Amino acid sequence: MEQKQLGINCPIPISDYPNILLAHGSGGKLMHQLIQKMFLLAFQNPKLEARHDGAIINLGGAKLAFTTDSYVVRPLFFPGGDIGTLAVNGTVNDLAMCGASPLYLSAGFILEEGLPMETLWRVVQSMQRAAERAHVELVTGDTKVVDKGKGDGLFINTSGVGLIKHGLSIAPASVQPGDAVLLNGDVGRHGMAIMAVREGLAFESTIESDSAAVSDLVMALLDAGVEVHCLRDLTRGGLASALVEIAEASGLHVHVHENAIPVREDVQGACEILGYDPLYVANEGRFVTFVPASAAELALAILRSHPLGAGACVIGSVNENPACMVTMTSKIGTHRIVDMLSGDQLPRIC
């Protein structure tokens, strides 16, 4: 294999960002810049460059999806889930977004000295339950302990392998003008649930995370023969960032209707108070599906027949121009672009 020569200079100039900022992990522009300029440059290969939720690998006649994700959520437990459910569901969902049926997971635990054993046990139990629900087995793992103060209680990394049983190419490159954009339910719940607990914000009702494995929904679509063009889960950066990623990667225009995007009232209220836009808030059980317009009705019916897709709806469509752009018909009927944020949303002053 030809040896790659990496330059001695850091590809992200000192003048730009001499240090990692939190924004480099927020799913926005800075994170994409880091991936593009540093990781893709260093590790370049076609599988990585596809920039999918996981890599698609042909191995001994089988088509596999392979993915990894790390979980660093604070607090470890929150309404609707905990770091364990996230670690299983998140990786299962990444496999599902490749159109793969999830099979096996690994789990790496980085534990901080002093973490109560009972806390770890609770997390392990919820991982076990989540794995059972998602029909995956946790088949290998690793444990490391770091000094007190060198970790935030518990970090988990999970990797996953899934089997692709269909001949479709599920990727942004397969998106076509005329495609319908489907969403499986209301957005913004996970991010606001975490926010409410972390910042001690009390609302009238408890906002629960939407953390769930959506692989059954995806498999139902594929088993019914729906011609799925692209799937994307709406984690960091939320719905807006996911749509922008797909518009940019496909070179097409995605148009959505704000009125069609469901946001629960409590989530909307919490967002209004903090000056957040729910379209950029993270989800852990939501995804968009791009299908030909002719298949939209069938896909919608299949999604709605499953509890995790009961609130499914068509939120928009794909056109050719303006290329690489997401636009939206606002609630008052005007048009604007939907952009990716550079970093995290920050609460407003007033």
Place this chain on the structure above:
Amino acid sequence: MRFIDEYRDAKTAEQYAHAIAHITTRPWNIMEVCGGQTHAIVKFGVDELLPGEITLIHGPGCPVCVTPVELVDKAIEIAALPGVIFCSFGDMLRVPGTEKDLLAVKAGGGDIRIVYSPLDALAVARDHPTKQVVFFAVGFETTAPANAMAVHQARRQRVANFSMLVSHVLVPPAMETILASPRCQVQGFLAAGHVCTVMGYTEYEPLTRKYRVPIVVTGFEPVDILQGVYMCVRQLEEGRAEVENQYGRSVRREGNRLAQQLMVEVFRIIPRRWRGVGEIPQSGLGLSDRYTEFDAEKRFGMAKTVTEEPAECISGEILQGVKKPCECPAFAMHCSPEHPLGATMVSSEGACAAYYRYRRLRQAETIQPGRI
């Protein structure tokens, strides 16, 4: 959701748009003062609904934008000191100082915390008696009462390790500066609803008389803004110049007396430099003599400095409504939210950031509105 949905209703918005078009006979320039209004106008595309004769000019009412560079530099200097916990509202962290922003200080190990209320910062001070806890008190009259309350409580509870870096600004002097300028193009104002919730609107009555300009106290939702524009245009067309209140569900003429009393006790009116505009007399709040021990600038011995702003940045002209963001040669070229040249590009309420986020490259006619 109540108080949201009815103010974002397409049909109501359309009705107001028709009503505005119906009464408009010639061009009018109306300035919305508050950055929250600017954000809503650009996010919802409110101006798209207005007749061509009506131009909305985006005013200086974004507290993040107008905070002078030297105060951001002071914040950065204090936040980087050992033993300091620096508390701030979230959107100040990304504002560029001369060399860096507060997020960079945080990445370098500074203990910087986002708080939602100045009282949270006070609680941090109580919980960490061996640390110096500094709150970055930024904002217009809207945030001043809560900030005043934090200092007031700190004094009463003898929380000696708490202090404030104060950068408060006042709206009416800024409006008067705009009106008094020979380049002024503003013929009517939408005043900031939340500022008036605190202060009432008697302060604006002399301005309407002196400059013959209508001022409509306006809310922040699309229908609020359209209704505010309608009331303003109606005054202009009828040749009236009065203060009217569109935001009646929040604003009373006398404002919130209790809040005002607290502000008077804790703060005093001082001259203040506005980023992009320069010094405006009597346009800021500083801590009054009784509370001077809580002044972070004094506690940390910050020298008085004045920092030059990048010559290329036209945020001053934008804040005064003389130019629009897209008229700036740097806009979306080498000035973006990732690398802002001036503060109007930093805060989501800044006119440049709002245009960048919602307007860049966009022109309605190039969009094919997809069918569902």
